[in-house]
Amino acid sequence: MSSYRAMLCVVAALVLSCTSTSAFVAPTAARAATAVNQRSSAVSRSAVNSRQTQRRTSALCMEGQAAYLDDPMLVPLEDDDYVAFGLACCFVMNDNLKLDEYYVYEPLTAATLETIASSQSLETSYKRVTAFHAKDIFEGPPARPTGIQVDKLKILDGDVTAHICENPVERTLAAARTYKRRVEAQMCGYGDLLEGFNFSTERxxxxxxxxEPSFDDNVKQDKSIDVYGREEEEAKQIADLENM
Known part of the structure; x- marks a missing residue:
């Protein structure tokens, strides 16, 4: 009888052990499955967000490329683009602090050419202007020029000797692009010589x-921005002191 009870106790212990193990394993497995599902959902959301970001980036790139192609100020120059050069009368100060005339070849922007060619009341230091196709004035292709064909600018000389301006390639590229937006400013024909401006070297x-500003220049500037009437007030105070 005692052995029978012992067997029952062993069986009961085994049943309880299996039950507790199952009770422990089941929640653990459930939690593991939940974690896997959450990670899968997070990965899916990340993939969706990544695809959406890629689509937005691609759309922005396409918009930027379209804007680049539509803006004439950004696209490279082509062979037949318009380029204008002028002969400007400038001055240099010599070692004796005297001014000597110094003529310069300079590229003209659309605004400059349009202004000096259409307004005789405006004084300008330009004596003559001529125009070229980009391929005829640049050294190398206009999209990647390496220099300016200065010899072709001698048409502007007349009875003077001129020099090319500083940074001629960069300045010419920038000036030539302005005519892409204002075609109506191309007021000088290719190879023509435009003269008759209101030429002046007064300025x-x-x-x-x-x-280099002097002390007097600083005083003048201080007086010019005096909006509170301090100059009159100080003069009155000085006068009062003198009468004491």
Whole structure:
């Protein structure tokens, strides 16, 4: 009888052990499955967000490329693009602090050419202007030029000797692009010589002069921005002191 009870106790213990193990394993497996599902959902959301970001980026790139192609100021120059050059009368200061005339070949922007060619009341330092196709004035292709064919600018000389301006390639590229937006400013024919401007050197362009403000200049500037009437007030105070 005692052995029978012992067997029952062993069986009961085994049943309880299996039940508790199952009770422990089941929640653990459920939690593991839930974690896997959550990770899968997170990966799916990340993939969706990544695809959406890629689509938005692609759309922005396409918009930027379209804007680039539509903006004439950004696209490279072509062979037949319009380029205008002018002969400007400038000055340089010599070692004796005297001014010498110094003529310069300069590229003209659309605004400059249109202004000096259409307004005789406006004074300008330009004496003559001519125009070229881009392929005829640049050295190398206009999209990637390496220099300016200065010899072709001698048509502007007349009875003077001129020099090419500083940074001619960069300045010419920038100036030529302005005519892409204002075609109506191409007021000089290719190879023609445009003259008859209101030429004046009263306001001299001194190329090698560096302006350094003096004490008097600073005083003048201080007075020019005096919006509170301090000058009159100070003069009154000085007058009062003198009368004491």
């Amino acid at each position: 001299k362009r001194i190329l090698n002069h560096k302006f």
